[in-house]
Amino acid sequence: MTEATRRERLRAETEREIRQAARALLVERGRDAVTLRAIARELGITAPALYRYYDSHDALLRQLCDDICADMAAALYADLAAEPSGHVGCKVRAVCRAFRRWALAHPQEFALVFASPRDPLGADQFGSVFLQLAGQLIASNLVATHADDEVPEVLHEDLVRFQQVLVDAVSVHGVQIGEDVLNLGKIYHVVQSWVRLYGHVALEVFGRFPFAVSNPEPMFDSMLDQMLTDIGFQEDDSAM
Amino acid sequence: MTEATRRERLRAETEREIRQAARALLVERGRDAVTLRAIARELGITAPALYRYYDSHDALLRQLCDDICADMAAALYADLAAEPSGHVGCKVRAVCRAFRRWALAHPQEFALVFASPRDPLGADQFGSVFLQLAGQLIASNLVATHADDEVPEVLHEDLVRFQQVLVDAVSVHGVQIGEDVLNLGKIYHVVQSWVRLYGHVALEVFGRFPFAVSNPEPMFDSMLDQMLTDIGFQEDDSAM
DNA sequence: AACTCTTGTAAACACCGTTCACTGAAACCG
């Protein structure tokens, strides 16, 4: 079972503790509290020892981002699995709600991952969750279709690339979908849905709605209904 | 002319320089570079001297936020004034484009103001610009109307409050609008527009689109068209 | 047993926010 040497096990254990301590500091006392010395203090070692595990404070923060994304993905998949309905619209709704719930429950993590003017992409970061889900769910929605000519011609190039990204992301999980199923009209609405989903959640987490919303949840659900309608799902289960 | 005493003039001048230096540091080297000592160094004074002007580093950062918002508001108003068309849809488009342009040109400022898990509101901060514009522009759009019963009943309470906020914001500028003009359907779409506008801009600034968008501008314009259609403006000038 | 590799330490450097006792000049007042 434990093929690793004793030293490797200890190292892995320490690294786990480092991540755990960093995460706890972020959650409990904010981004600025995630300090090499604070982490080391938590583990009962000295700060320079952490350089045996990470090249710099910044590298550790990047690792923290990856951990957060992985955890969020797990939470989203869990909530998706807990969704009893096989109806695709219900699944999309479940994931979107899970995203909002997660963000509200983890504001510091959300801010770190989703709202830092960082390196170009981070595509493999959080995106993969949504890519896979979006690809699968849309591929399984064979009913409603949009014509490609609904979307401006200037966008075609980018949307075709995104189409490929979706197909690739899904195929990693063994599911094959024809490109004809995932036409540009749908792709466009997926992007628009991500804009609205992210927009609402970020505004709520950062408290940047133009007025104090006493009960944002129905507003979110209402937006979800509109999103699903736009994307081509029937709305007959909008009360769900 | 200069009613102020010599000392008051010097103080005001120094405060101006502090803000200016802080802003330059934020723009050129990021949030973490906005340091009391760095600012003082720039002015040729020592760090503790800054405590004669601000209670703490945090207070200075808050002031910086306010400055940024004021500047952004000025930029938006300027772009609005530069819009030749009297058509309301064109004005809305101009302001939304100006917002995107400003955010892309000032990513650090945008991140500081719009994406920090801060104090509850900050409503008077950036919001006022949009509130006034939204109120005025919508009030002047007497053509298209939405029925109140389009929006879920659960949202009415919040939307009525926002309605009042809009009316107040506009009345500060001397414009009076009847509450019947600003019905709940429109209000709801204003909020939804803010969600999409903020969502797209934040995703673009933070590089968090699910794929590399080579040319986001047409996508933004396309979204604007959809927003304006949803909000009730005619789309006959969508090519503008 | 001798050797290397790895994980930790302690000391140091330069930077940070913040406090405090102080100086010197501007402003005020009798």
Added chain:
DNA sequence: CGGTTTCAGTGAACGGTGTTTACAAGAGTT
């Protein structure tokens, strides 16, 4: 005018930070 108050700015200090360096000591290898 002279004395006094107000106040912007200083220098030293405290505890905190990221990071580098030289060094110790145990684990693994031969």
